Amino acid sequence: xxxxxxxxxxxxxxxxxxxxxxxxxxxxxxxxxxxxxxxxxxxxxxxxxxxxxxxxxxxxxxxxxxxxxxxxxxxxxxxxxxxxxxxxxxxxxxxxxxxxxxxxxxxxxxxxxxxxxxxxxxxxxxxxxxxxxxxxxxxxxxxxxxxxxxxxxxxxxxxxxxxxxxxxxxxxxxxxxxxxxxxxxxxxxxxxxxxxxxxxxxxxxxxxxxxxxxxxxxxxxxxxxxxxxxxxxxxxxxxxxxxxxxxxxxxxxxxxxxxxxxxxxxxxxxxxxxxxxxxxxxxxxxxxxxxxxxxxxxxxxxxxxxxxxxxxxxxxxxxxxxxxxxxxxxxxxxxxxxxxxxxxxxxxxxxxxxxxxxxxxxxxxxxxxxxxxxxxxxxxxxxxxxxxxxxxxxxxxxxxxxxxxxxxxxxxxxxxxxxxxxxxxxxxxxxxxxxxxxxxxxxxxxxxxxxxxxxxxxxxxxxxxxxxxxxxxxxxxxxxxxxxxxx
Amino acid sequence: xxxxxxxxxxxxxxxxxxxxxxxxxxxxxxxxxxxxxxxxxxxxxxxxxxxxxxxxxxxxxxxxxxxxxxxxxxxxxxxxxxxxxxxxxxxxxxxxxxxxxxxxxxxxxxxxxxxxxxxxxxxxxxxxxxxxxxxxxxxxxxxxxxxxxxxxxxxxxxxxxxxxxxxxxxxxxxxxxxxxxxxxxxxxxxxxxxxxxxxxxxxxxxxxxxxxxxxxxxxxx
Numbered sequence: 001x002x003x004x005x006x007x008x009x010x011x012x013x014x015x016x017x018x019x020x021x022x023x024x025x026x027x028x029x030x031x032x033x034x035x036x037x038x039x040x041x042x043x044x045x046x047x048x049x050x051x052x053x054x055x056x057x058x059x060x061x062x063x064x065x066x067x068x069x070x071x072x073x074x075x076x077x078x079x080x081x082x083x084x085x086x087x088x089x090x091x092x093x094x095x096x097x098x099x100x101x102x103x104x105x106x107x108x109x110x111x112x113x114x115x116x117x118x119x120x121x122x123x124x125x126x127x128x129x130x131x132x133x134x135x136x137x138x139x140x141x142x143x144x145x146x147x148x149x150x151x152x153x154x155x156x157x158x159x160x161x162x163x164x165x166x167x168x169x170x171x172x173x174x175x176x177x178x179x180x181x182x183x184x185x186x187x188x189x190x191x192x193x194x195x196x197x198x199x200x201x202x203x204x205x206x207x208x209x210x211x212x213x214x215x216x217x218x219x220x221x222x223x224x225x226x227x228x229x230x231x232x233x234x235x236x237x238x239x240x241x242x243x244x245x246x247x248x249x250x251x252x253x254x255x256x257x258x259x260x261x262x263x264x265x266x267x268x269x270x271x272x273x274x275x276x277x278x279x280x281x282x283x284x285x286x287x288x289x290x291x292x293x294x295x296x297x298x299x300x301x302x303x304x305x306x307x308x309x310x311x312x313x314x315x316x317x318x319x320x321x322x323x324x325x326x327x328x329x330x331x332x333x334x335x336x337x338x339x340x341x342x343x344x345x346x347x348x349x350x351x352x353x354x355x356x357x358x359x360x361x362x363x364x365x366x367x368x369x370x371x372x373x374x375x376x377x378x379x380x381x382x383x384x385x386x387x388x389x390x391x392x393x394x395x396x397x398x399x400x401x402x403x404x405x406x407x408x409x410x411x412x413x414x415x416x417x418x419x420x421x422x423x424x425x426x427x428x429x430x431x432x433x434x435x436x437x438x439x440x441x442x443x444x445x446x447x448x449x450x451x452x453x454x455x456x457x458x459x460x461x462x463x464x465x466x467x468x469x470x471x472x473x474x475x476x477x478x479x480x481x482x483x484x485x486x487x
Numbered sequence: 488x489x490x491x492x493x494x495x496x497x498x499x500x501x502x503x504x505x506x507x508x509x510x511x512x513x514x515x516x517x518x519x520x521x522x523x524x525x526x527x528x529x530x531x532x533x534x535x536x537x538x539x540x541x542x543x544x545x546x547x548x549x550x551x552x553x554x555x556x557x558x559x560x561x562x563x564x565x566x567x568x569x570x571x572x573x574x575x576x577x578x579x580x581x582x583x584x585x586x587x588x589x590x591x592x593x594x595x596x597x598x599x600x601x602x603x604x605x606x607x608x609x610x611x612x613x614x615x616x617x618x619x620x621x622x623x624x625x626x627x628x629x630x631x632x633x634x635x636x637x638x639x640x641x642x643x644x645x646x647x648x649x650x651x652x653x654x655x656x657x658x659x660x661x662x663x664x665x666x667x668x669x670x671x672x673x674x675x676x677x678x679x680x681x682x683x684x685x686x687x688x689x690x691x692x693x694x695x696x697x698x699x700x701x702x703x704x705x706x707x708x
Contacts, residue, residue: 038621039588045621050629053621055547121545126580154496161493167503170496174504178511189638192645195662196635200541202642207575208523211583216515253489260503264510273557274583275523275572280514287510350553350587422561430564434590439617 009083010091011381013100017076018374018381020104022463024068024111025367029459031061033452040445051119059130060118065362066128066225068111073370074229075103075146078169080377081236082150085166086157096152103145110138122199126214128221129183133201136184143180147173164252168232171260175224183217208275212268219267226362228259230369231298231329237373238302238322242312243482247304251297258294262287269340272349281342288340295333302326316483317392321372324400328364332357347422352441353414360407363455368399371462376484378469385476386486387468391461399458405451413444526573531640531649532706534665535672535694538636539703542696543582546623551588554707567594577649589620596708601679604701609682623697627685631699633669637662673698676705 038044038054045053079100083089090097113135117123123130131139150173154162162170186201203210239246246252268276268284303326306312312319335357339348348354375392379385386392420440423431476485492499532540543549556562558569570593575581599607606613609627611620641657643649654665670689676698677689688695 039619042619042621050623050625053546053623055550055621058550059547121547123544123547124580125544125547125549125582127549127585151496161490162496162499167493167499170500171503171507174500175507178504178508182511187642187646189635189642193638193641193657193662195641195657195659196638197632200635200638202639203579205579206523206647207578207581208572210579210581211575212515214581216511257506260506261509264507265514268514270585273559274555275570275575283514346557346559349557350585352586354586421565422559424561430561434565435615435617438588438619 007083007087007089008091009080009089010097011080011377012097013090013104014076014079014377015381016101016104017072017079018377018466020108020111021069021072021076021370021374022466024064024072025370025459026456026463028061028064028069029452029456031057031064033449033456035061036445036452037449040442040449056119056121059123059127060115062128063114063118063130066221067114070225070362070366070370071107073374074172074225074233075107076377077233077236077370077373078146078150078229080381081165081233082153082169085159085163085236086153087159088153088157090153093152093156096149096156099145099149099152103142103149106138106142106145110135110142113138117199124184124186124201124203126183126203126210126218128218129180129214131184132199133184133186133188134199136180136186139180143173143177147177163236164246164256165232165236167256168228168235171256172224172229172232175220175228175264179217179220179224183213211271211274212276212280215270216264216267219270220264222361223259223263226366227263227295230366231255231259233369233373234298234302234322234326237369237376238305238319238326241316241318241322241372241376241482241484242306242309244305244307244309247301247307251301255294255297255301258297259291262291262294266291266340269345272340272342272345285340285342285345288337292333292337296330299326299330299333312483317389317396317486318372318375318484320396321368321375321392324396325365325368325372328360328368328403332361332365335360347418348414351414351418352410352444353418356407356410356414359410360403363399363406364403367455367459371459374466375462378466379473379476379484379486380479382470382473383476384469384473386484387465387473389486391465392486395458395461395465398454398461402451402454402458405447405454409444409447409451413441413448416440416444523572523576525576526571529574529576531577531643531651533672533702534633534636534640534669535676535699535702536706537639537703538631538633538669538694539699539701539706540582541632541636541639542626542700543703545696546626548592549582549584551584551586551620553584553587553591554593555583556591556593562591566591567597577643579643579647592704592707594708596705599704601676601701601705602681604704605680605682605697608697608700626696626700627682629696630688631694631696633666633694633699634662636699637665637669670694672702676702 035054035057122132185204188201190198265287268280269288272281417437420432420437425431556566556570608623611618640655644651644655670692673689673694677686685695
């Protein structure tokens with residue numbers, strides 16, 4: 001291909017990951033809504049026999065939304081945007097094309113394996129790393145293939161300087177690779193003992209060490225799956241959708257390198273008041289507070305990118321989704337450091353305030369950003385305008401209400417429970433038995449279940465909008481410059 | 488420097504890796520040098536207890552229960568002595584949990600009995616009115632995977648020098664020879680239970696999950 005000819009980008013792989021993002025998003029959020037309802041109405045635990053209890057479904061929920069929905073979203077946007085940022089088409093290399101398809105295929109196999117094995121209760125019980133060793137091996141393979149895709153595309157790029165979004169994709173790849181390998185060091189017992197299940201393994205680390213490695217991973221899975229690539233996405237899609245240049249290159253530099261350096265230290269804030277050495281706990285606390293700087297740096301950079309163009313907020317619902325998403329990112333990255341202060345953590349830890357915090361991040365920030373990105377991509381990949389603007393507007397308000405209901409109810413629930421656990425009467429005796437602190441939460445659990453239903457409803461609207469865009473929307477002849485066309 | 492890096496993906500990637508790996512080097516590695524030593528008198532989990540730990544993992548009790556008592560009076564009053572690092576020396580993986588939808592279990596063996604657990608797993612609301620925990624009746628019929636628990640004991644003995652006896656050896660023959668000891672331990676638990684199906688199963692040399700789980704929970708002290 002002549003370098004001056006218009007490039008025809010190939011979105012085959014991006015489309016495949018878009019489909020799975022929609023499917024896994026729906027499944028993961030459906031399970032999430034069910035388990036939220038189970039806490040309010042325990043009879044719902046018996047819908048699927050032994051496979052339907054809260055405890056069995058909870059890791060299925062987290063894994064399907066993290067590794068199903070979010071990773072699919074990340075890879076859909078990667079295979080879409082990397083070509084465009086580096087001015088190179090997947091179609092130019094048969095090898096990279098095959099690699100991309102293999103990436104998707106193995107990912108599907110791993111996803112099916114994950115759902116089946118967690119459903120059966122085959123689990124290492126390490127949070128967000130529940131997969132047993134055969135699946136871990138597969139994940140490593142998938143990750144290596146993605147790495148080859150990244151650096152393969154980089155190898156044949158025409159645009160020499162890597163755009164900000166590529167920095168974040170590279171960081172996501174490296175960070176997860178390092179952390180995943182270390183955290184999943186485990187020995188399959190069958191090969192040592194010659195008896196028992198071939199699926200079982202035992203961790204290389206014991207007790208406190210295992211906890212440290214696990215939360216070094218657990219925290220940074222949040223960093224390198226829920227933050228880094230999503231920040232990368234907004235750096236690409238907000239300027240593209242709004243037609244505005246990124247406000248400050250220097251601020252993006254500071255935020256990127258700051259985030260890289262600071263994030264990893266903060267993992268031990270999950271282990272405050274535990275048996276890990278005190279100095280590590282303090283480091284976790286301190287770096288969590290410092291983390292506000294690079295997080296807000298990116299968020300403010302994005303908000304300022306809209307400078308002088310705030311009218312777009314009323315005209316374009318995708319801009320609205322992205323700006324709100326950036327705002328929730330600020331809320332979440334302020335809330336996290338507050339919870340990491342040792343005295344606050346003494347009350348907050350083990351309570352519902354923590355899932356509350358997680359969800360204002362993952363619903364308000366991650367899910368909003370991924371949905372906005374996919375809706376930006378759809379008309380460009382399928383050459384049709386978005387099916388319905390009204391539907392996006394309605395979805396926006398339903399889901400925003402859902403997120404607000406989620407975190408406010410969980411704030412109240414968490415602080416209520418944390419205070420009740422430590423309340424003493426005038427003689428210094430504990431005032432409440434544990435079950436008192438459970439039954440009091442019923443209304444908040446019910447509100448959270450409602451919030452789940454609302455968010456899921458919004459997601460179904462999004463899915464419907466996407467499908468109708470693919471099959472029934474009006475065709476567009478040339479690619480839109482900035483604002484996504486929608487009916 | 489940054490402009491230079493952005494045009495050189497290899498050095499850029501190396502730079503990112505060094506910056507993110509730095510925290511791990513400083514914060515994570517030093518603790519491994521003085522890996523948690525067991526507290527005095529700590530015994531490794533018996534094979535039956537390990538099988539129970541597998542039930543705990545399979546039904547994912549960690550979703551709602553912690554095993555970490557923090558050093559606050561409100562916690563030591565409620566659950567007992569705060570947790571010590573050396574108590575977890577044989578915990579692979581650690582099962583501290585991150586959420587207390589139900590109470591902490593690190594010392595549940597001190598204040599709950601076999602009988603209590605049996606009633607509780609069958610019908611939680613019968614012993615704790617208002618409880619939102621589901622019943623785990625399938626644990627009364629599913630058979631615990633003793634062979635895999637034994638394999639774990641062999642593995643940690645071989646690789647990490649966990650002090651098991653000389654009778655814990657690799658191979659089917661060694662396991663066949665060892666199994667009666669596990670069943671004998673299960674029989675002691677079953678003797679305190681009232682569910683006839685469970686008693687019958689154990690008498691026939693098969694150990695239901697509930698028996699292994701109770702052995703594990705009773706051990707948490």
